[in-house]
Amino acid sequence: GAVVSQHPSWVICKSGTSVKIECRSLDFQATTMFWYRQFPKQSLMLMATSNEGSKATYEQGVEKDKFLINHASLTLSTLTVTSAHPEDSSFYICSARTPTASNEKLFFGSGTQLSVL
């Protein structure tokens, strides 16, 4: 089956620095990818929809200048957490949709645990 690779799996950074997370579709082209955030013992919250070749669409309450999303190719979307603060510490997960009409063709990455000191 299709695989979505997310890198890094975990990252620790100092407050004020920026962190980039990559989401790659390994064996299919994904025109659309999604970024989610998950706090401990909570569910996934959609942050933004990443569209190849165009600007990302952010959900209400998500700061687009803080969470920069770039979808420069059909197999790669990146999420950059800029000027990270401890409250940004969370589990970030991406998903990618294969170019079919079926909703079953949606695959999740393995997630990135971000810890901001």
Added chain:
Amino acid sequence: TQLLEQSPQFLSIQEGENLTVYCNSSSVFSSLQWYRQEPGEGPVLLVTVVTGGEVKKLKRLTFQFGDARKDSSLHITAAQPGDTGLYLCAGDQSNTGKLIFGQGTTLQVKP
């Protein structure tokens, strides 16, 4: 306001017992998916339901989609310790892959 209400959020049962998890909404979904997630990992798809009234079975797991496509349930028969984990329902309103997740149900099955 939570678009997709999932209940219960926590469940601790003994091995062999049955359980049901519910996801309810006032909105219609084009499809609804159930996932299981282990700590530190991404969610893994269990099933997708798309037709109102649809019932799907996956070994001891039975999934049902409401007739109006607003609600769904997951029933586990004879739960085993290996079923322990976080179960998530997620709905897609417009067939775009953009999922709205329920709050999740943390299931603990004691031997």
